[in-house]
Amino acid sequence: MPKKESSSLIEVKNLYKSYFNEMIETPVLFDINLKINAGEFVAIMGPSGSGKSTLMHILGFLDVPTKGHYHFKGESTEEKQEDELALIRSSSVSFVFQSFNLLPRTSVIDNVLLPLLYHSATRPADRRARAMKAIKAVGLTDRATYLSNQLSGGQQQRVAIARSLVTEPEVIFADEPTGNLDSASGKHVMEILQNLHKEGHTIILVTHEKATAEHAERIIQIMDGHIVSDRKEFSRRIASQIKEFK
Amino acid sequence: MQLRDTVTTALRAVRGNGPRSLLTMLGIIIGVGAVVLMTSVGESMQSVILGQISALGPKTIAMWPGKNGPEQGAATLNPDFDSFTLSDVEALRRLQTISNVAPIIFVQGKTTYGTEQTDTRVVGTTPDYFLNQVVDVAEGRLHDGQDELEGRAVAVLGPDTAKDLFFNQSPLGKRIEIGNKKYTVIGVLESVGSQFFQNMDERIVIPFETAHIVAQRSYVDMITAMSTGDTADAVADIQFLLRRRHNIIPPETGSETDNDDFLVRTAEQAQEILGTVSVSLTAFITMIATISLLVGGIGIMNIMLVAVTERTREIGLRKALGARRNDILLQFLIEAVILTVLGGLIGLLLGVSLNAIIVGIARKFLDRYIFALNPIAMVAALIMAAGTGLIFGIYPARKAAELNPIEALRYE
Numbered sequence: 001m002p003k004k005e006s007s008s009l010i011e012v013k014n015l016y017k018s019y020f021n022e023m024i025e026t027p028v029l030f031d032i033n034l035k036i037n038a039g040e041f042v043a044i045m046g047p048s049g050s051g052k053s054t055l056m057h058i059l060g061f062l063d064v065p066t067k068g069h070y071h072f073k074g075e076s077t078e079e080k081q082e083d084e085l086a087l088i089r090s091s092s093v094s095f096v097f098q099s100f101n102l103l104p105r106t107s108v109i110d111n112v113l114l115p116l117l118y119h120s121a122t123r124p125a126d127r128r129a130r131a132m133k134a135i136k137a138v139g140l141t142d143r144a145t146y147l148s149n150q151l152s153g154g155q156q157q158r159v160a161i162a163r164s165l166v167t168e169p170e171v172i173f174a175d176e177p178t179g180n181l182d183s184a185s186g187k188h189v190m191e192i193l194q195n196l197h198k199e200g201h202t203i204i205l206v207t208h209e210k211a212t213a214e215h216a217e218r219i220i221q222i223m224d225g226h227i228v229s230d231r232k233e234f235s236r237r238i239a240s241q242i243k244e245f246k
Numbered sequence: 247m248q249l250r251d252t253v254t255t256a257l258r259a260v261r262g263n264g265p266r267s268l269l270t271m272l273g274i275i276i277g278v279g280a281v282v283l284m285t286s287v288g289e290s291m292q293s294v295i296l297g298q299i300s301a302l303g304p305k306t307i308a309m310w311p312g313k314n315g316p317e318q319g320a321a322t323l324n325p326d327f328d329s330f331t332l333s334d335v336e337a338l339r340r341l342q343t344i345s346n347v348a349p350i351i352f353v354q355g356k357t358t359y360g361t362e363q364t365d366t367r368v369v370g371t372t373p374d375y376f377l378n379q380v381v382d383v384a385e386g387r388l389h390d391g392q393d394e395l396e397g398r399a400v401a402v403l404g405p406d407t408a409k410d411l412f413f414n415q416s417p418l419g420k421r422i423e424i425g426n427k428k429y430t431v432i433g434v435l436e437s438v439g440s441q442f443f444q445n446m447d448e449r450i451v452i453p454f455e456t457a458h459i460v461a462q463r464s465y466v467d468m469i470t471a472m473s474t475g476d477t478a479d480a481v482a483d484i485q486f487l488l489r490r491r492h493n494i495i496p497p498e499t500g501s502e503t504d505n506d507d508f509l510v511r512t513a514e515q516a517q518e519i520l521g522t523v524s525v526s527l528t529a530f531i532t533m534i535a536t537i538s539l540l541v542g543g544i545g546i547m548n549i550m551l552v553a554v555t556e557r558t559r560e561i562g563l564r565k566a567l568g569a570r571r572n573d574i575l576l577q578f579l580i581e582a583v584i585l586t587v588l589g590g591l592i593g594l595l596l597g598v599s600l601n602a603i604i605v606g607i608a609r610k611f612l613d614r615y616i617f618a619l620n621p622i623a624m625v626a627a628l629i630m631a632a633g634t635g636l637i638f639g640i641y642p643a644r645k646a647a648e649l650n651p652i653e654a655l656r657y658e
Contacts, residue, residue, distance in 0.1 A: 062566060062651050083570045090568020101563045101655065105262060117251045118568035161450070163567075 008071070009170060010059060011200060015068030017054055017225075028054045030225045032068070034096040036204065038170065041197040043205040043216035051225040053175065056206045060093050060173045061085045073170065090118040096166035098176035100156045102148040103162075109133060109144045112162045119167045122225055134162040138192055154185025161192055171202045190215045252573065256581035259553070260588070270549040271589030273542025278590045281535045281627045282597025282647040283621035288527050294615055295520055305477055305515075306378050307344065309469040309484065311510045328465035329492060329507045335469060337487055343480040344473055348374035349466040351457040352594060355425035357450060359411040366407045368424055368450045370457020371470075378470040379438075379446075386418045386433030389453045397455040401429040408434045408474060424450065435573060477512050483537050484510050531623070539630055542589065543638035550582050550642035554649075561646050562654025575647035582639025583632055590631030 017029040028051045036042055046052040057063035058070065061077070064085075070077045072088070080088070102111045113131035116122045122130060135144050138158040155175060163212060164172050174193060178186030191211065194215055197203050205216055213219050221229040260267045311329040335349045353368040369375070376388050389400050400420060408417045408431075417431040429452060438446045473480035488508050489496070496502045554561070561574055598619065608615040 057652050060566075061631065079502060083572075086565070086570040088568075089566060095566050101559060103563075106258075115567040117248075117255070118564070118573065121304075124251075165299075167568075228465050 009038040009040075009073060010034065011069075011071040011074075012059070013069040013071075015058070015065045015070060017051070017058060017063070018066045028225050029058075029065075031153060032218070032227060034227070034230075036202070038202050039197075039200055041194070041203045041205070041216045043207060043213035043219045044222060045207055045210065045213040045219055046222035047052055047208055050068040050222045052206050052208075052222045055222065056175060056204065059204065060095060060171075061088050072161060086118075090115065091121065091167060092170045094167060094169040094172050096157070096160050096164050096172065096174040096177045098179040100153075100160045100180070102156055102159055104149055106148055108140060108143070108146050108148060108151070108159050108162075111148055111159055112166055115163060115167045122167070130166055131162075134166040135159075137165055137196075139164045152185070153181050154188055157185070157189050158192065161189070161196075165196070165201075170198070171204060174203060174205045176207055176212075177205070178207075178209075186212070249576075250463075252576050252580055253584075255577055256584050259557075259581050260584050261630040263553075267585060267588075270545055271585055271592065273545045274586050274589030274634065275593040275596060277535060277538030277542050277656065278593030278627045278631055279532055279600070280538060280593075282451065282594050282619075282624055283600050283604075284527075284531050284534070286597065286618060287624035288524065288531075289618035289620045290601075290605065290608070290616055292520065292524060293618055294517070304513050305473045306380075306513050307471045307473060307477065307480060307484070308511050309471075309488075310511075311507060312509045313507065328463075328633075330466045330469060332464050332466070335466060336492055337491060338469065338471065338484065338501055341480075341483050341487060343475060343483045344471040346374035346377050346470075346472040348372045348378055348470045349454060349462075350468040350470065351374065351461050352467045353424060353453065353457050353460055354450065357407075357411070357422055357424045358392045359417075359420065359422045359562065362411045364407060364410050366404070366410070366448050366450055368452060368457075370452050370454050370461070372454045375470060378472050381435055381438050381446075383433040384436040384638060385416070386431070388433055389451070393453045394455045397459055399427060399429045399456060400432045400453065402433040402435060402451040403431055404435050404445075404447040404449040406445060407450055410448075414628060417533075422450075424452070425460065467564065468568045473512075477514050481510050481512060535627060539634045542586070542631075543634040545644060546582055546585055546635060547638040549585075550578060551645070552641050553581070554578065554646040557651060558644075558654045558657040561649050562651045562657065565649070565651035566655060571647045574649075578643035578646045579636065579639045582643065583635035586635030587628065588630045590628045593631075594628065597624075646657040 012032055014027060015032040015034075016027070018025045018027045020026070038224070044052045044055060054063065058065050061072075065078075075089075077085075103114065109128065109131050112134055113127045116127045116130065132141070132144065135141055138161050140155060140158055140162065141144040141196065143151060143155065148159065151159065157180075161172075161177075164174075172193075177189055177193070181189060190212065193203055193205070197217075203216075205213065208214050218230070218232050220227055276410070296305075298582065309330070330349070332349070335347060338344065348371050351370040353370050357364050357366055357368065372394060373388055373390055376382065382388070383402065384405060386402070388402055389398070393400050401416055401424070403411070411417065412420065412570045417434060420431050421428045422431060423429070434448075435447070458575075471480075471484075485503070485506070486540065488494075492507055494505050494507065496506075497504050564574060564577075601619070602617065605615060605617045
């Protein structure tokens with residue numbers, strides 16, 4: 001397996017993705033080239049059907065590209081088998097979904113420590129402590145024993161964020177994390193993500209909303225499977241934060 | 247994922263679906279319960295019958311007038327049959343291979359003592375009868391050769407009969423009336439319980455000569471004896487002798503005993519029949535177990551397929567969190583096995599409890615009936631239940647493991 005030295009956490013070259021439905025090819029992504037460094041907060045923005053979710057799934061090892069190269073931590077991922085991809089998912093990446101995807105009738109702490117069951121690096125004895133640490137990071141310590149369905153939407157999404165933190169992954173993917181939330185809860189969730197970014201986490205946010213995307217420091221816009229723009233958004237983000245402080 | 251975590255996860259799913267899990271297990275519960283119950287009852291019956299046979303002694307031989315049915319076990323008995331004459335008895339006594347030849351005449355009529363009355367069987371027989379039946383007196387004495395010789399009107403009572411007629415007072419020396427004749431009670435037998443579903447503690451034994459005079463007939467109802475050496479040889483001798491005396495020619499086709507007007511049975515034969523019965527009982531139970539576990543297994547598969555569909559998003563989530571194919575496969579497989587093993591354990595408990603109830607009832611009729619379990623059948627039923635979970639769980643578990651995580655996460 002060819003190894004390539006790179007400073008980028010994620011490096012994608014000439015990546016194509018097509019879906020095949022009964023031999024009919026539906027191309028979704030065309031010639032994607034992308035570098036994301038550790039510690040970045042990137043928003044992938046585009047309307048529905050643009051291919052942003054597909055790109056996130058490939059970057060998050062839930063799907064594989066049809067063609068092209070994807071290097072993760074400088075290592076080629078093209079030849080990896082299903083179980084190797086599962087291993088990367090368990091240790092290096094994590095997801096926050098639009099619909100939270102918590103286990104119903106299950107306590108907050110059990111939801112949060114779920115990824116650790118598949119995380120061989122964590123000893124079973126350390127699980128609860130790590131889960132409590134992640135729950136503390138999203139400010140839900142007093143809700144740790146509540147069942148997931150006893151919480152509000154915003155709280156559930158914070159539990160999902162705690163779940164994504166617990167394995168201390170390299171990248172957190174957030175797929176429309178505010179899509180099912182009211183604006184106040186959505187703002188709270190975005191604040192948490194921003195704080196995590198400040199603490200050094202790499203966050204890749206997928207959204208169709210410009211306002212949500214603007215929380216990131218870099219916005220990659222996707223349209224019909226092509227990257228149409230890729231720009232840093234320092235000034236605007238800082239401007240919006242300054243506005244909030246006022 | 248570690249096995250312990252997989253088991254915990256599967257257990258949680260089973261518990262989370264409480265009532266449904268229980269309903270799913272029902273097939274297995276009934277299957278295993280039925281097997282445990284039936285084998286236990288079989289075991290109890292076997293020990294009862296074996297107890298009776300060993301009480302009789304393996305060398306005891308019984309003869310009745312009557313005709314063999316098509317099968318050895320199913321014989322037609324005719325109590326009025328007069329094929330056994332006193333001279334037959336004398337001839338049998340001269341055989342070297344048997345001893346203790348004890349002819350029996352059943353005396354008709356009610357037995358009364360004061361106002362108490364009973365329909366108990368009255369057995370007129372020689373003292374050898376007690377040897378063949380392996381029974382002695384608890385108090386008083388058995389009748390002896392002198393009683394026979396003089397045709398004395400004496401009686402030995404079974405313990406239950408003694409209680410029926412005399413309650414707690416000693417019957418010794420009391421005069422009872424059988425038919426229209428008075429008898430002096432000289433002894434009470436020790437308790438031996440039931441033999442072949444007859445309560446042997448309910449009987450009245452009088453000397454053969456006395457019964458012979460009362461009944462006024464020259465044929466006997468039954469003969470018991472004991473083999474001196476090989477029981478099969480003794481039976482062959484008896485058959486040869488009686489056929490010659492009764493002018494019976496065995497048929498050229500069919501069973502040798504088809505033309506006989508008498509039946510010869512030994513405790514050994516009974517034991518053999520019991521063996522055959524228990525083999526067919528085992529085959530029958532195995533069949534029931536297989537069918538019920540098959541039906542139960544299909545139920546498990548059905549509900550596991552429903553569970554996989556219901557929990558598609560959970561499976562997608564677990565895969566996104568890093569679960570491998572085998573983690574998911576094992577989780578659902580273990581869930582199916584837990585359902586069947588738990589069902590098996592509940593079935594086991596149910597079977598044992600029902601057996602205890604049956605024992606309680608059976609004891610009222612058959613005081614030698616004992617509580618027995620068949621541990622081999624119980625373990626086998628549990629293993630079969632677990633195997634059912636494995637076999638019928640594999641298809642739903644594979645279906646779960648093969649789900650595409652993205653599609654699974656989007657599933658509504």
